Amino acid sequence: MSERYNIRETETLWRKRWDESGAFNVKEDNAKQKYYVLEMFPYPSGRIHVGHVRNYTLGDVVARYKTAKGFNVLHPMGWDAFGLPAENAAIERGEHPAKWTLANIESMRAQLQSMGLSIDWSREFATCTPEYYRHEQRMFLKFLEKGIAYRKESMVNWDPVDHTVLANEQVIDGCGWRTGAPVERRKLNQWFLKITDYADELLECLEKLDRWPEKVRLMQSNWIGKSQGLQFKWSITGRDEQIEVFTTRPDTLFGASFVALSPDHPLAAKLAGDKDGFAAFIKQCQAGGTSEAAIEQAEKIGFDTGYKATHPLLGREVPVYIANFILMDYGTGAIFGVPAHDQRDLDFANKYALSVRPVVLPEGGIEITKEAYSGPGKLANSEFLDGLEVETAKAEIIRRCEENNTGFGTTQFRLRDWGISRQRYWGCPIPIIYCDSCGALPVPEDQLPVTLPEDISFDKPGNPLEHHPTWKNTNCPKCSKPARRETDTFDTFFESSWYQFRYCDPKNEVLPADKAKTNYWMPVEQYIGGVEHAVLHLLYARFFTKAMRDCGFVDCDEPFLGLFTQGMVTHETYQDENGKWIYPTEAVKNEQGQYVHTETGKPVKIGPSIKMSKSKKNVIDPEEILNTYGADAARLFILSDSPPERDLEWTESGIEGAWRFVNKVHSVISALDAATPAKPDKFSSQAQDLRRLTHKTIKAVGEDIEAFAMNKAVARLREFFNGINAFHTEDDGDAFALHEAAEAFITMINPVMPHLAEQLWAQRGHKTMLVEQPWPPLDETLLVADTVTIGVQVNGKVRATITLPAGASQKEAEEKALAEEGVQRAIGEQQVRKVIVVPGRIVNVVVG
């Protein structure tokens, strides 16, 4: 009979059993259909946060459900173990990054394991080990061979105090996030991956990713930024050089009032290098960093070269400027300005008193002062284009330029090549050797992997590898003379770009992964993670997959067939009477129902539920939750209420409600008779009702999980439980129905509350574990009820409900509906014009 449910003991017991039996360890099996479910792997910060709990619970529900549905499910876990925090810990506490990282992995693994996830831990790896990153070095060299990797000079954010490159997101208000020093723009030799070669494929394949959120596909599409237009040349009066520009609005050529070059354009210095004020102008352009925000705030400034440019079709000269808002990385690094139809050009023209010539006129004409017109209209003041619509004019002018050989129609992308060099220690070494005579050479195959030196010092700013006394010294593989190693390491997004393949064959010493294995497991059917990686990681991983494919490593085009992006976890915020943020654990309700501080007893101000953050202290510690309420309650709560794609509000009452349910399920289900009764020929009506509920729930829960509507699945299960709890057995049929319901219930709560489910399953005398138990079979014939209760409307308003036999005719329904007292009252003196009967749904009496 029901005894008190010992959560801690029971949960530990079942985790041990799963572990000992290797319940979640899988291998390729061609007889079974595979299903690969993957959650974004964590950075080993040392402690899991609630976001992890949500992420991995969602994945585990899918994994356990798909396993029960008969799939061969791969559900692995690993560690995204390279990255800055380890170096910061080394600087702050003098602890070696490797030691710090490995210790963090140990504690985080224990925390994750206490969630009871159905993970194949035998496949675990950490990306910071040579066993993992050696394959990256091989891939990189193969990329180099194939022209996918290359080296070039580029502009970067440079922190003058730390002597290191900063990513755009590490620049805050033009200053380094750690040092606070104003960031400089610097030209640096960096390694790049030619993601732009894949721009078209990356864009086109987005259409096929129909199990991705529309939002993410759109973000990637915007990021890739394909645009079509005309690339054509202007002559410079009195010089031989030509200026090539790209435009998406070739139709506005006759509205041109200037040509502008990027300050980084090779022609800029040629045309203006000897002019007064040029050096100062360039310096001004370089100040202020390269972050989007910094660029946006910058005022448009230009430098008049004094030269004029012409185009054969235009027949007049326009001035040539150098302007700070022209990007060298996009298009050709030069433009022609049409102030009337481009806001930036108009701002620039107004500042330098350049002419404004409208050439596209909407109905009724326009006057341009401060706002450019970019809408539709007919061309004017444009000679042979006059009267044409914008699109026709574009085509026409491209045709003319191609005819006179000054230009051609082309496509440009916003996407830029991926700069992968980082001046860091804690990353994968880039396997390159620099020789004064032979240049940059790949590290020979037999010298791979290039491993990080263990004796490393962080006492100087800048790249520790650069400062290492001996590590970078080596000999040229070609001429054997002394040479230097590349001291930069890969961007840590490198590791996460291919880890999905590595799980398929995590111990392979020769290859990233064996093709036979990746061909079996890949692609990932269901990927789950935060939306913050919509363009970064998710785009890199897609690109990497294609690059690996083209280098013969894999036969896969897209890594993730299905993607689910979960919402954030939020919590109320609390402030004490001085406005200081306090932790949720420091606020308690007093007898009057007001929140007060646990120590001072003074009132606490409650703020809105917002994303958990350390600065606002509105965080909860998953370990504490797992210890107090158990994994099942934590999992249940995190799946309840909120749809997974939306933000989830963490509340104490919510987790307590979940905990209550766990205990109640245990006491109620434990108390049921465990014996398996024989199936009788006849069932009482209450038994039929229960069986219908059972099979309705089997259908609904399956559909909900497939649709990621975990909150609905939980609601169905609770409803089902309420039905079981209210049931009183009176005959053999009832016993059978209850037995059927109980076993189905236990099987279906398994994805959500696996420990409790196993415990109840065992208590019912089963010798096999629930992890081997298939999803309960659905009997569709039991879904149909003998009677249906439907609403009766009069002019669309519900006035009564009637209960009819399942196969009742329309006439019966109509008669019964009209016989209802409430219906008659609503009809009153009015004339019945029409009666609409939708069988099994509604009766609507139209009067008036």
Next chain:
RNA sequence: GCGCCCGUGGCGGAAUGGUAGACGCUGCGGACUUAAAAUCCGUUGACCUUAGGUCGUGGGGGUUCAAGUCCCCCCGGGCGCACCA
């Protein structure tokens, strides 16, 4: 500025165009208890004095026998992108 998403009880949220508010949280009432906690039972959209009715899915219009759901306009909130030529 452009694009996308979302507005339903005190709260989180359900609802193939067909009985709005499933399921839960909170609150309230009761049982049990010396008492409390736990547990159990009942109740919980607003308004009208009850039978019963009226109003209710951000606001306004429309389509329909029937609209939270479809269409148009507006308001509010959130997210993404943004000198990309």
